[in-house]
Amino acid sequence: MSDLPRGRFLNRQSPPHVLTLTLLAGLSALSMNIFLPSLPRMTEYFQTDYQIMQLSVAVYLGVNAVMQILVGPISDKIGRRPVILWGVALxxxxxxxxxxxxxxxLFLMFRMMQAVVVVAMVLSRAVIRDMVPQDQAASMIGYVTMGMTVVPMIGPAIGGFLDESFGWQANFWMLFGAGTLILALTYADLGETGSQSGLSLGRQFREYPELLTSPRFWGYSLASGLSSGAFFAYLGGAPFVATELFGMPPSQMGLYFGAPALGYFFGNFLSGRYSSRFGVNRMVxxxxxVNAFGVSLSMLLFLMGQGSAEVFFGLMTFVGIGNxxxxxxxxxxxxxxxxxxAGTASGLSGAIMIGGGAGLSALAGALLTPEGGAYPLLWIMLLTSIGGVVAIQLVIRRETHLGL
Structure with missing residues (x-):
């Protein structure tokens, strides 16, 4: 990582330190999954149905997607720093x-409001792109995301322990404490990296067609969105599979649930290590x-009657590596x-990815029944992962045809 740019730590006059960007992205990831082992207990606490509480994932992702459309142009207009600070505070x-x-x-309403923390993830990527060119940006995003994945890797396990020891609210108190510390760190360390566009906000939004008419932008965004769609479907369906199909308590589910994050850590290491050498297209x-292979193998083993918690969660590591x-x-x-x-593109591509993820998460939660087992979830994951392969193949063919 010696070739990565370094800011002066805790100096607002320089680009931010990699640690700050990693923690910002990690806070966004932690808020997405730390409470998932608590969904059954939260269902009892609020005296409602599991499908209602499962919406805490889908509505979060839905608002997250809308926020990403807004965040990019706003940050291109007024800068990355103020948008990040206000987002974490809200x-x-x-x-x-x-x-x-x-x-x-009311819980679901405030859960939707929590999605504003997406500014931390979206703009940490835009900050990186402000600082370095494309292939090096892929490497740096890989390293930042590799560090970030430690958070969702251990988040569900911590969430399950906190739930059993102190109740489901303890997960959100942990989010509040972590957010407070990261807000203070960001205020002290994050220097502005974006150059203000000088365009009105309305003009910023009118720049969207320049991206939306680009086949390469759509190809990259759909490759990312469909590949990650397998993971977002997993977020919506895996808690049901773990509790209803395999009878796991929250603490055990939390441990198993982190399997994709373990793979994601390794996959991001590969991105950080090899993206500059092989280029983004080959890596995607x-x-x-790899993503499609893991889901296909899991489906095959379930069809052969060999499905188990270890098979289901263990093979999710391939989904993580691929993502x-x-x-x-x-x-x-x-x-x-x-x-x-860059800021607009980060927000729009993220909105495509997260918006699709919200729909897939809700779909997985709606289709899963005790009688159907894990098959509806596995089919959704398989089809989206194959779609990711098709999307990047179209980008590669177009670039080959144009000689890019």
Whole structure:
């Protein structure tokens, strides 16, 4: 990592330290999954149905997607730093709302508001693209995401322990404490890296067609979105599979649930190590194939009657590895289609990925039944992972045809 740019730590006049960017992205990831082992207990607490509480994943992802559309142009207009600081501060207020919500409806409302923390993830990537060129950006995003994945890797395990020891609210108190510390660190360390566009906000949004008419932008965004779609479907369906199909308590589910994050850590290491050498297209292609392989093998073993918790969660590591290779590189590719719109591209490509993920998460939760077992979830994951392979193949063919 010696070739990565380094800011002066805790100096607002220089680019941020890699640690700051990693923790910002990690906070966004932690808020997505730390409470998932608590869903059964939260269902009892609010005296509602599991499908209602499972919406805490889908509505979060849905608002997350909308926020990403807004965040990019706003940050291109006024800068990365103020948008990140305000986003984390609003996240803290929403987290307190989740803790003290008296019913499921208000909890879901504050859960939707928590999605504002997506500014930390989206703009940490845009900051990187501000600092370095495409292939190096893919490497740096890979290293940042590799560090970030330690958080969701251990998040569900910690969440399960906190739930059993102190109740489901303890997960959100942990989010509040971590968010407070990261807000202070970001205020002290994050220097502005974006150059203000000088365009009005309306003009910023009118720049979207420049991206939306680019086949390469769509190819990279769909490759990232469809590849990660397998993971988002997993987020929506795996808690049901773990509790209803395999009878796991929260603490055990938390340990098993981190399997994709373990693979994601390794996949991002490969991105950080090899993206500059092999280029983003090869890395996305290989990652999409690894993703599809893991889901296909899991489906095959279940069809052969060999399905188990160890098979289901263990093979999810391949989904993580594939996503760790494809997402950083596809993101760097999408941001580099129009470098002067890096913030807008980061938000729009992220919205495509997370918006699709919200739909897939809700679909998985709706289709799963005790009678159907894990098959509806595995079919959704298989079809989306194959779609990712197709998307990046189209990008590669187009670039070969155009001689890029």
């Amino acid at each position: 996240f803290l207020l929403a987290t307190l709302g989740c803790i003290y919500a008296p019913n499921a409806a 292609n290989w990652g999409c194939w 760790g290779m494809s997402i950083p590189n596809a993101t760097a590719g999408a941001l580099s289609v129009r470098p002067h719109l």
